[in-house]
Amino acid sequence: RGIAKTDGRKVWAFLGDGETDEPESLGAIGMAGRERLDNLVFVINCNLQRLDGPVRGNGKIIQELESEFRGAGWNVIKVIWGSRWDALFQRDKSGALMRRMMEVVDGEYQTYKSESGAFVREHFFNTPELKALVADWSDEDVWNLNRGGHDPHKIYAAFHEATQTKGQPTVILAKTIKGYGMGEAGQAMNITHQQKKMQVEQLKKFRDQFRLPISDEDLVNVPYLKFEEGSKELEYMRARRQELGGYLPARRQKAESLPVPDLAAFEPLLKGTGEGREISTTMAFVRILNILLKDKALGKRIVPIVPDESRTFGMEGLFRQIGIWNQDGQKYIPEDSDQLMFYRESETGQILQEGINEAGGMSDWIAAATSYSTHGEIMIPFYIFYSMFGFQRIGDLAWAAGDMRSRGFLLGGTAGRTTLNGEGLQHEDGHSLLWAASVPNCISYDPTFGYELAVIMQDGLRRMVAEQEDVYYYITVMNENYEHPAIPQGEHVAADIIKGMYAFRKADADKKAPRVQLMGAGTIFNEVIAAADLLKNDWGVAADLWSVPSFTELAREGHEVQRWNMLHPTEEKKLSHxxxxxxxxxxxxxxxxxxVRALTEQIRAFVPQKFVVLGTDGYGRSDTREKLRHFFEVDRYWVTVAALNALADEGTIERKVVAEALKKYNLDPAKPNPMTV
Known part of the structure; x- marks a missing residue:
């Protein structure tokens, strides 16, 4: 609060009336009214048409929108009729004109402006009383009756009132004509949106209607028109552009860089939990967040965002520590005020909580993630949500975030297809990391241990806050508790974690024993570690263990190396990580x-050995973690059998060993394929 000075600023949003059918357009207008956002102005161009036809052919979209916005606490300004109607309003002593305007539906209004003045006279002014109002008017006069959205005087008045309104957001509902001025080429026609060009005769009518200084000879070339040097119009436009900072819109690419704590600041995560102490990676994230909140340079710039699930993610301790932002503070005594971690709203709170509103939370995140550009101030947003409700629900916003060069952290909580047992398909995410991979500047990880998370987030802060790279992070975190080891010793471990793969543990050097390479990520890496023990103890097979926090980063680096090798054919070939x-x-x-297997399959081209991929393709079930992992065939027993089968395929062991393993671990060969059930 108070980092950027925004007093007097306005945020203008320009929409079409057809676009308001999108739930995202109107879904949160109640929040703007509730929060009294008088810096917000919506301008809705009500031309009554969608791409294919009327918005409300049998109704009145302006009246509908007015009721919705007024009910949500907005100041509503309607700009419906232009100045040329004023003389008729003065003539109308009985209110017949107003009644007629209200009874005509939008589909008819569209038709009127695709026809002629004579048509309007006959069909709109359809009673003796109404016809008398325009009896001394020509058809051209009737045709020239304008709509408010095309009247500069009315628009100016509406915009001026919007800028002066206090205590409420404002919406301007401006009635216009789609394809205005196109005449027979497309004015008020359903084809307007797809119209690519106008014929010469139609251009002449357009020129004449707007009194443009173009000769018939020049019209064929459709020339650009420029105001003369020294003209009032040109001087006015130049003055407005200079007030806005110049002719071209400018975007800040960098703000003042901030110092980022060294990796040593996260030592409690690097040391592990200690024997017998179990936590989840979500709790590890909360610990990292607490460290950052205490950082002198970054603490006040941290923006935690949660969609009403703080307690689910173990973040309720932040309620008392930093509070939930509310411009009115807290006017009530919370029910849990006698508890240590009571619910606390505050005018200086840092947590943003949009309620059960993932799109709203993501919008908050984008605002904070782009503040370095919008306001010249770096903010560091952390948006934590159920991973299944992330890219799947707000994938469009995630893509837009990348395009807008957002910087921050998205945390997919209770991640993975099998981690949130008992809640069924709605929470079983097996594909968000694959979706994240489709955003070019989204860096995604699926860490298993607290030290991996610390290394990844510290490097993310370096890239986004210190170096100011245009990337953002998607990191999955889980609610499964287990013991977290200390970071392995080794010069390159931290660097390899960031690259996406590192050696977690190498098997003893026994050259006589068959050997396999086991990979894993997230909670399933614990199953892979257990499989290594089964292979050693039950079958005498040695297994090297590789933790792979990011198959996506490995794939991207691999493709980059491939590209470099192709473009440098005479130089020594590089190897991928x-x-x-x-x-x-x-x-x-x-x-x-x-x-899903496709996430891991991204690196197949870079694996020199035979490569076997297990994954959670298919739908899930409401069941225990153990049963779900057996169902999807990704647990320690399936990893063990897959490893033995791969060794048998290579001729290293006999195939009967695989059959013995299936029997030993009670794996039914007739079990249905989880991909198809």
Whole structure:
């Protein structure tokens, strides 16, 4: 609060009346009214048409929108009729004209402006009383009756009132004509949106209607028109452009960089939880957030955003610590005021809580994630949501966020297809990381341990806050509790974590034992670790363990290396990170995750060995984690059998060993394929 000075600023949003059918257009107008956002102005161009036909052919869209906005607490300004109607209003002593205007539906109004003055006289002025109002008017006079949205005087008055309104957001409902001035080429016609050009005769009528200084000879070339140097119009336009900062819109690409804490600041995460102490990666994230909130340079710029699920994610401790923002503070004593972590709203709160509104939370996040450009001030937003309700529900906003060069962290909570047992398909996410991979500047990770999360987030802060790269992060976090080890010793571990893959544990050097390479990510990596023990203890197979926090980053780097090699054919070929780590590694590679196989398949081209991928393709079930992981065939027993089968395919062990393993672990060969049931 108070970082950027925004007094006197207005936010203008320009919409079409057809676009208001989108739930996103009107879904949160109640919030603007409730929060008294008098800096917000909507201008809705009510030309009564969608792309294919009328918006409300049998109704009146302006009246409908007026009722919705007024009910939501907005100041509504209607700009319906232009100045040329004023003389008729003065003549009308009985109110017949007003009554006629209200009874005519939008479909008819569209038809009128696609016809002629004579048509309007006959069909609109359809009673003796109404006809008398225009008896001394020509058809051209009737045709020239204008709509408010095309009257500069009315529009100016509406805009002026909007800028002066206090205590309410404002919506201007301006009635216009689609294809205004196009005449027979498309005015008020259903084809207008698809119209690409006008014939010469139609251009002449357009020229004459707007009195444009173009000769018949020049009209064929459709020339540009410019105001003369020194003209009042040109001087006015130039003055307005200079007030806005110049002729071309400018976008700040950087703000003042901020210092980012070193990795050592997150030492509690790097040390692990200690033997017997279990936490989730969500709790590890909360610990990181608490460290950042205490940072002198970054603390006040942290923006936690949660869609009414703080307690689900274990973040309720922040209620008392930093509060939930509300411009009115808290006018009531909360029900849980006697508790340590009571619900606290505050005028200086930092948490943004939009309620059960993922799109609203994402919009908050984008506003904070682009504040470096909009306001010249870096903010660091953390939006945590159910991972299934992230890219799946607000994927369009996630794509827009990338296009807008947003910077911040998205946290997909209770992530993975099998982690949130008992709540069924609505919460079982096995594909958000794949969707995140489709956003070019979204950096995504699926960490297993607290130290991985700390390394990833610290590097993300470096890239976004210190170096100011135009990237944002999507990180999955889970609610499953388990012991977190300390970060492995090694010079390149942190760097390899960031690249997306590192050596978690190498098996003992036993050259006689068959060997496999096991990969995993997220909570399923714990199953992969357990599979390594089964392989060793039950079958004498050694397994090297690779944690892969980001298959997507590995794939991107691999494709970048491929491209470099293609463009530098005479130079020594580079190796991708996957190839470097797996070069010379003995045995097949088996990967298991809580996500669909396509996520892992991204790196197949860079794996030198036989590559077997397990994943959670298909729909889930309401059941325990253990049963869900068996159902999807990604748990320790399926990883073990897959590894043995890969060794058998290579001829390293006999095939009967695979059959023995199926029997030993009670894996039914007749079990239905989870991809198809």
């Amino acid at each position: 996957v190839e470097k780590l797996l070069k010379g590694a003995p045995g097949p590679v088996i990967a298991s995750t809580d996500y």
